[in-house]
Amino acid sequence: MNVVSDSLKSGSALADDYINRFSQVQDLYGDDFRREESWSNRAAWLSDSEGTRVDRKALVDCLRQYNSKHNDHKEVHNSLDLLAQTSTLAVVGGQQSGLFTGSLLVVYKALTIILAAREAQEKLQRPVVPVFWIAGEDHDWDEVNHTYVMTPELQVARIKMDAVPGPKSSVSHIRVSPEQWKQALGHLAALLPDSVNKPEIMQLLNQAAEESGNLSDAFAKLLGILFGELGLILLDSADPDLRQLEVPIFERIIQQNDELGQTYQASASRITGQGYQLQADVAEDGANLFYIYEGNRLLLQKQQGNFVDRKGVVNFTKDELLTELRDHPEKFSNNVLTRPLMQESLLPVLGTVLGQGEISYWAITKDAFPALGLKMPILLPRMSFTLVNGTLRKYMEHFGLSFQDVQHRFDDARRNWLNAETGLHVDPKFEETRSAFEKLYEPLIRELGTIQPGLIPLGEKNKDKILEQISYLERKTKQALEKQHEAALRQWEQIYVSLFPMGKPQERVYNIFYYINRYGFSWIHDILESCKSYTPEHQIIEM
Structure with a gap:
């Protein structure tokens, strides 16, 4: 396995500047993740602010109970033992609970968390544990119900996996039937090529499904299979036991809701004022909390001092909402702007691992932390990879293609190669023919118009038909050339579909088990060994 760095196109200008030009956006964030002092200063602040977070023992007891059910590994319990000690810090990152873990970026985020925790522990000479935050309270089923x-x-x-009709509830609360699991597993089994690894994969997936009544539980079990032996602690944000511990934090968010809202508005104005787009909605009347009513997760907003949902189904005064929270904490959950505050209030977060979209919207939360006596943690960009096997590398070398050619110039490179192979530059030849025809035909049409004006529209119509026939011949010529070079063009297609499926980076589309089926389970750990240290730069893994 060889690892080389090469850039990947960015989806966010703000995140790109955060990673590559931090000085330009420093006022929108906290400490620079590249500076050694950022880590030591953050560690010192966490030691001094232990009292701002929930009781460690209660948190560890809750996490141990959850991990014993879904991630029961000795190394995980060792991590939990360490987390119970006040000297221990955490590197945290999270993701929604996707079908069969979702896309590769979920796995890469877990790898980043583990690697960053190892490095920080060595750097600071104090315990640092990895924690993966499963966003089970999210309710967007269509974002998590599929994989490729x-x-x-x-x-x-x-x-x-199609949802059974019902309330729009948190993913962790949406029941998945055995029949739904069977259908999804059967589809995956039919698509995966036979290999020495396939029986073990399907056995593990079937076992996870049998023991899980929802996507989040299965997601946790699969993450445990992949990373439990590396000590990765799992946390489900929809865990009812965890919600009990969160009541005091929700109380503060409700009591100081106006102040928090003002910080979000001010940050949003600074971000847009510097020419960046907002990556999360910042409603002027937003309460940035969800309330679950009859199974539906309703986003609360403020109207005349009360907390209501958009359709007016629920309506609480501040005191009524606080009473409801104390009586039914399981009915409350965070949105993207209050989740960072909750994470910071639960865990001693040294750094949090984020994707580019997350880095962008976390900028909105910077001034909300101090409002609750907290401080924004170090934001660590998720590590990014593209897997290239030997066959693909051979094809790319044969066609003289670089990774950047595939990413930015693929269609042009493919067309140029085909033209060079045939010795016939189809596009310019037909363009030249069209231009020459129009140059000759336009004067003829004008001349015919002197004979009879009605001949002009007839001539224009005739010209369009001839141009249409030239285009038809051009298409047929290209099809004939592609047929003649069918085998080589299939290799071109394999390169692009492998590296940029649907025009997106590989890590945002394909599922981890597609690659495990080919390379076995060990390659995930091999990446950890091959990556000597954390880097925000995109890396190509030559398998």
């Missing part, structure tokens, strides 16, 4: 693999026919195949 590549078929032998070079098609990107979607595996989807």
Whole structure:
């Protein structure tokens, strides 16, 4: 396995500047993750602010109970033992609970958390544990109910689990039936090519499904299989036992809701004022909390001092909402702007691992932390990878393609190669023919118009038909050339579908088990060994 760095196109200008030009956006964030002093200063602040977070023992007891059910590894319990000690810090990152873990970026986020915790522990000479925050309280089922693999026919195949009709509830509370699991597993089994690894994969996935009544539980079990032996602690934000511990934090968010809202508005204005787009909604009347009513997760907003949902289904005064919180904490959950505050209030967060979209919207929360006596943690960009096997590398070398060619110039490179192979530059030749025809035909039409004006529209119509026939011949010529070079063009297609399926980076589309089926389970750990240290730069893994 060889690892080389190469850039990947960014989806966020703000995140790109945070990673590559921090000085330009420093006022929107906290400490620079690249500076050694940022880590030592953060560690010192966490030691001094132990009292701002929930009781460690209660938190560890809650996490131990959850991990014993879904991630019961000796190394995880060792991490939990360490977390119970006041000297221990954490590197935290999270993701929604996708089908069969979702796309590769979920796995890469877990790898980043583990690697960053190891490095920080060595750097600071104090315990640092990795924690993965499963966003089970999110309710967008359509974002998590599918995943993708590549078929032998070079098609990107979607595996989807349809939801049973019901309330729009948190993913962790949406029941998944045995029949739904069976259908999704059957689809995956049909798409994965036979391999020495496939029986073990399907056995593990079937076992996780049998022991899980929802996507979040299965997600946790699979993360445990992949990373439990590396000591990765799991946390489900929808865990009812955890929600009990969160009541005091929710109380403060409700009591200081106006102040928090003002900080979000001010930050949003600074971000847009510097020319960046907002990556999260910052409603002027937003309460940035969800309330679960009859199974539906309703986003609260403020109207005339009360907390209501958009449709007016629920309506609470501040005191009524606080009473409801104390009586029914399980009915409350965070949105993207209050989740960082909750994470900071629960765990001694040294650094939090974020994707580019998350880095962008966390900028909105910077001034909300001090409002609760907290401080924004170090934001660590998730590590990014593209897997390139030997066959793909051979094809790319044969066609003289770099990774950047595939990413930015693929269609042009493919067309130029085909033209060079045939010795016939189809596009310019037909363009030249069209231009020459129009140059000759336009004067003729004008001349015919002197004979009879009605001949002009007839001539224009005739010209369009001839141009249409030239275009038809051009298409047929290209099809004939592609047929003539069908085998080589299939290799071109394999390169692109493998590296940029659906025009997106590989890590945002394909599922981890597609690659485990080919390379076995060990390659995930091999990445950890191959990456000598954390880096925010995109890396190509040559398998």
